[in-house]
Amino acid sequence: MAQPKTLVITGYGINSDNELAYCFTLAGAPAERVHINDLIEGKKKLDEYQIVAFPGGFSFGDHIASGRVFANKIKGRLGDQILGAMERHCPIIGICNGFQVLVKLGLLPSDATKEKPALKQNCSLVQNDSGKFEDRWVTLKANSQSHCIWTKGLETIEMPVRHGEGRFIVDQSETLRKLWGHGQVALQYCAPDGGEAQYPFNPNGSVDGIAGICDPSGYVFGLMPHPEAFLNATNHPRWQELGLRGEGAGMKIFRNVVKHLG
């Protein structure tokens, strides 16, 4: 099969697009950074790509709430295209601000009991319990019961979080029950020894320490931590002490999806 093409959406304050594009390209899915307005103006179309990525950043400066104004733009101007991508099982990833966009768009977690995905928000990412933006490395535990194609085969993985609004909450306990029941919880924050995480290991106070979720199909994935910020081993805060060299462990997530499509 030909190499899958990755669409990395940019513009309006998105800022982790360069490194994310690099990761996909390195993993074997050459990435193109495309301004959201080129999609809105029709110069490019979502269905030209086999992977869609929403990078981190501060779209619209987190004004009103993180990801909201950008999600509103997609919903208003590109809603059909994004639903179409979902229906054709195009892998979609949202990282940090991209995750906030997908959640506020209602694309994640998406209700497994509904036949068709609808753009209705039932979870949120709100201000960290600590009340402040923080940049720190966290340890994540992958849920082996999850359908997520992006985290398949992962056990634990380290990467940085860098956000002020990453606290995952749900509208009602039923939503949380469904998330677990349908294998939609993909990643949880854990203590460095693998145990349950309290602050700062759970950096934002997310319910059940949830750091990343997927849709019922496992193709759409969103997470607050930044795998693309661990592309080289030297990104790790203790690479010297641990003797890490070469590629960073964050690359596993991107290699996973390329392998899945391959």
Place this chain on the structure above:
Amino acid sequence: MLTRIEIGQKTETTESRGRRLKNTVFEDLQIRVEGIQTIAVYTLELDLKPGEAEHIANELLADPVCENWVIEKNLAQAFDWLIEVGFRPGVTDNVARSTLEGIQDLLQRDLGEAAAVYTAWQYVLTGALSEAEVYTIADKLLANSLIEKFKVLSKAQWVMLGGLQAESNRVASSHLPTSRGIVLPNDTESLQKLSQDMMLALTLEEMQAIKAYFSRPEIKEERKKIGMPEEAMDVELEVIAQTWSEHCKHKIFAADIDYEDELGQHVNIRSLFKTYIWKATEDLKPRSPWLRSVFTDNAGVIAFTEDFDVCIKVETHNSPSALDPYGGAMTGIVGVNRDVLGTGMGCRPIFNTDIFCFAPPDYNKSIPERLLHPKRVFKGVHRGVRDGGNESGIPTVNGSIVFDERFLGKPLVFCGTGGIIPSRLKGKASWQKEIHSGDRIVMVGGRIGKDGIHGATFSSLALTEASPTSAVQIGDPITQKKLSDFLLEARDAGLYRFLTDNGAGGLSSSLGEMAREVGGCRIHLDKAPLKYPGLDPWEILVSEAQERMSFAVPPAKLSEFITLAKSRGVEASDLGHFTKEPWFEAYYDEACVCKIHMEFLHDGNPKLKLKAKWNPPTLSAEAKSDRDTELARVLTSRSLHEDAMQLLGRYNICSKESWVRQYDHEVQAASVMKPFVGKAADGPGDAAVLRPVYDSKQGLVVSHGLAPRYSDIDTYHMTACAIDEALRNAVAVGANPDRLSALDNFCWPDPVQSDVTPDGEFKLAQLVRSNQALYDYCIAFGLPLISGKDSMKNDYGRGENKISIPPTLLISLLGTIDDVEKCISSDFKSAGDIVYLLGETQNELGASEYMNMLGIPDHKGGEVPKVDSHRALQRYRLVYQAIQQGLIRSAHDCSDGGLFVALAECCIGARLGADIQVPEPLSLEKLSDAALLFSESQSRLILSVSPEKSAEFEHLFDTQGSETQKTVFRLGQITENPRLNISRKTSLSETDDKPRLLFSETIETLRLAWQKTLND
């Protein structure tokens, strides 16, 4: 039509903003509030169809999971007091702008030019509070009256009003823009008064030069020809004042100085800049082949790899940060980002640095009029730099915070940015650019308002209670991010020939500079996009409204340039064109309102002639001996253990982690050495290392040094120490000391002798000495200076109430590293490793942090540290070699607080202990226990080496250290037992050589002492 929408939290659990605020109110103001509920208020001034307001609230403004909303009603229910804070009319409201765009996306229609949104925050308070307390909370914590207004209502007042209703916040202006001629009076007094009244910050000599210019027959003739009045126009005086401001022209660094040294010998210095700074670089050029463009562009450019160049610039934003810490600091950081964006053909910013100097946050004396409490300045500046950097997607990789009471007069806010650019673009060297006659002048980015008018002239004056409110700008990182994304796209498409930043002095300054490249320029001010009507032509020309850059666009590319800008959500306006003729011309509605000869504009200012006299605070041999006896008496009476623990928690030494962690320091995924290192990532990093080209192992190292306390003894040594600190920080992580470039940022109190500055000659001498050291040490270390800046009026008030900052020089270094995988961090790595101290320890406690803690100032505390550059460089080269050979496992610089603090930090980072037995002697001098532990002798490093490598390591230093004096001292061993023991092998009496324990403490106790002070 006005619609008021309020958004609040459904339950307490997501009210983290209110909870945090409640704590801050108690901590900062000692006022107890029972509860704070926060409500976002959006006022829409636009025509809506029925149901649309509900739709907007539901879909755009409120989070369906955790928030609720009301329209034309108030959410506040059970409460005691209510505070609502909104912007003053005309102040940039970034959230409002995004909201308006969101509404257009939601309703899928263009709302037109007249549509507006205003945002505000409401704080709903419960608790038994007096009206005065609530006003204090509003005024001292929530609102900055410079840019914001607030309402305070008790529950009863709120009931009486029937709640809060929608109000417009539009700028009400009926002012018709005009330009006027201004007669320049003959008598000197009136001429000087005119400069003051118009806030021109020009001296009498400069005003006289301007008057002479307008009296020239050929100028009169030229003006008559085009129907301009004979007298100067207000626009013209403003343009000249901006161009000639200290901020833009660096008049003190260009002045003729008669310098008299301590022996009464005179030296005539024709420009400090040319004599010392520029000269150092010129002299070093032959051995610095990596230099690309220095001192000519917005930032200094050096070669990085075969394919990429990098650049760096550091700016200060002191005066605006004093008045509006948040806005001032944010403008500082996004402003220096633009310098980098405007360098060469446009560099992509890849890192920020920030260094702050404040008065201590626990300052408890009275605060002079117009100044803010240092704690508020600290918090606001930190938040501004944090938001500015984080939202721009530029990692903040290196910085520090220095405290001294005198920074109450002016806080120092140094903001730096580095950038990267392909070395060649379309076959041309990317650091070069040009303008052709006929090229269009295109302004890109934010609109022009009254914000930041007179910023350049205002920063060239001392802060007083009368400082203008208009001088503050509000930054918007998102507008700038859009601008920078667009810029890089347009660069790669080859859509422009030249670009520069619109910073201090606004269009007047950027176009004035650009026009020099070609001849002149002709600009139509009525074509400039405004935030609101009513600006006079001069205001349009000098406004420092943010996020703007000026481009020279070939006419053939104009439409493509403007179309791309529009598609990227960026406003681009064609304002005129560049000309061959040497005139700076501006028009408004077809009338010429400004025509100044370029030569006069740029070179017409009379050179300053200044006197400097160096009167060092010297001590006779007898006085020195008395001092040393007295010091010895004081020191023996103290508990070393208590002093050491107290020192570790001092503002200048303690951990700033909880503040630094709020900066995104690894966006762009290039980070190799982070601000915090070690087992729990909380040990101090010495310098940042980045790997901006992911598939290459080549790296950049970024470090800095500053030592303002030493200025109390001698600015010459202050400068040497700042340079050495920056260098040893870089060397500690593995930088090649022979491949670094430096930047100088001077922040000085006013050094011009006058009634308000009676000690100007001394302060200028301090500046001369600092420059002399800068030259001497840059040459000795082989550090070419590639860029710099000065800020010369860092004083508050006059007479007895005057507060002047200590003379401060920040040295920033940028260098390249061939293989980042060889870099090392400061934390000890494993038990059993051998600990070494490199460099001698002298009796250099003068103006040290320790003496500062004991309240013994300047030379009364002893000698100031001095730098032996020859031996230091030899040592640094050996360290580099040892790191390259993989002999060293950790390295940490020895700095404030001396050997003790450095050892403690290495242990804290590792959560390991160390058994240290300090060998004797550490130098030719006899050291007291306090000097041994706390002396701040320069050029020292703490290293650790694995036992297998120690012989090879020692051999390297023994055989290659050609000096007879030792430079490497084996201190002891790293231990699993987490305790730091420091003992001395000989006692002071030298009769008994049993090791004597000086200090012993657990690492956990050290960690807590180091972290608690500024742990937020």
